[in-house]
Amino acid sequence: MTDNNAAGWSDFGWDSWTDLTLVRARLDAGADPNHGVYSFEPPLHAAADRGSPEVVAELAGRVDGVDAECEGRTALWEAVFNDRPENARALVAAGADPWRPMMGGWSPGRLSLAGPWPGLFFPFPPGHAGLTEAETAAVAEAERLAGALGGIGYDGYSLACVRGISAAEAARRLAAEAVDEEELEEIMEDPSDDEAMQIIGFTDVPGGCVVSQEWGYMSSTPGVMKALSAGTIAYGMYANPKSGNQGCVYRDGEVLDWDTHPGGGDVSSTDSAEEILLKYLYVGNAEAYCFAGAGLRPTDARAITEPDTHLRLPERDYWS
Template identity: 80%
Template sequence: MTAKESADWSDFGWNSWEHLALVRAKLDAGADPNEGVYIFERPLHAAAERGSPEVVAELAGRVDDVDAECEGRTALWGAVFSDRPENALALVAAGADPWRPMMAGWSPGRLSLAGPTPGLFFPFPPGHARLTEAETAAVTEADRLIGALDGIVNDGFSLACVRGISAAEAAQRLAATPVGEEELEEAMEDPFEEEAMQFIGFTDVPGGCLVSQQWGYMASTPVVMQVLSAGTVAYGMYANPKSGNQGCVYRDGEVMEWDTHPGGGSVSGDDSAQEILLKYLYVGHAEAYCFAGADLRPTSARAISGPDMHLRLPERDYWH
């Protein structure tokens, strides 16, 4: 380690924030406790989200402001969002404010009400908003939906969750046509051939429908999403076995988000209050996130693993 490296955070890895001795050595060598991890992250934020309570307490005692914001949120907010209650309590002990307004009305304290430790900052102070009935219902539904979809282990599939239309209407919008069982079985002998990519599944789901493909990306291609989302909203995802989940959101035929990481827990200060709650509730649950975003309420993973019907898409460019 060079002298320069020892005096900053450039060589600090993801797990380094768990080790108090390493952090103290950096600080004693001159590393700035207030900045320098990444452009978008402060040391205290990094420790709050993935470090140990001891490291959090050490940094909290050295920073200029324990409630300094980075990308619209404090370190305490990050600890709550990352479900690190011990880190959150260490920050409160250092003077962090659980009820400081931020992130579209989700203070750290209010966000904690939607998580696994809703009593973390009790007693609840007067003058601060609790969860609305709709938000409480969303928390309950998240528990149910994640449980209903438990057991999805394969990847390589794609899906489009579409609000408010039936599978029959989705098929009509895409001009999909019937396919014989023998023809489908023959195509499935090599599902990565171009012909097999034209077969796609349709399933009615409470709240709308699911369009899916168990072996490829076709269900979440731009043209499919554009057509399906006309007059409504559709959440799409391709479980890419090489690069991870690739998501998109379309509303009324227009792309709202592209190349997202559904279930990845990445939030932005520009997110709406509803979207922040959605991302918090479904961290690590990409498929459930897509269903919830479109307000679909499947009772099992069968909608993904066993569609009601397979139809053939017409030949066209589905990327432009």
């Protein structure tokens, strides 16, 4: 019997999928080209996401089907979503279909039109839809937002982006009260103090408002998100310096999604077409993802770094 590590993929790290010699050795020793150690990621999908085109071509020549789907997408879709054009070309050369329908109507070819390589699969074949006017506008807005929100050089803050209400209305919903300026200065000198957690910022932006806290998680807690999202939608996020970005989405006081990883590209086959595009456009840009999801159009990062107003939240349980 062959040792699992010698013949399988169980000890393969992130960079292993760029090592053609290593991949060939595993395949020749009996590793299954169709199945990985994790059922949700076959070897070809892993290589398409983070490997080299040479490894992709090797695996594509050994699998049972180059267009085999896992969690609703093919390896070619993974290459496009993760902006790996050379891997995509290797897959097409091996027979992968760029226009195979999947993932909420986003075939690999159609998704590529929204990314940095819109000419990847030209000439565009007849009978396949391009981007809609709204999708084209979303692509342009993603480019604008990336520039507008650039330069946030720290973690530890939280935000709630709320569609269609003003900062004043947000403060009313939360029963937030004014803070004496001298007291605010004292609190902000030591934001690690418990009292500082009750102080949050409010800022009007085109499309709605942002509730934020520069030094803590309070703005994205369930109690805050429920109140803010009444009759609308709110995208929240805590930039946790220990474990990464923690996101949530609320609509009309109810949680739609919790403990997400905004900007992380964690796409599900159950996502809507709009949500898939949103996640694709904002990979690596968590703050912009939250603004765009709520339909807000800020011109800068001031709502996070320098809110218009700081107010005090009343004492209550914000986690239930």
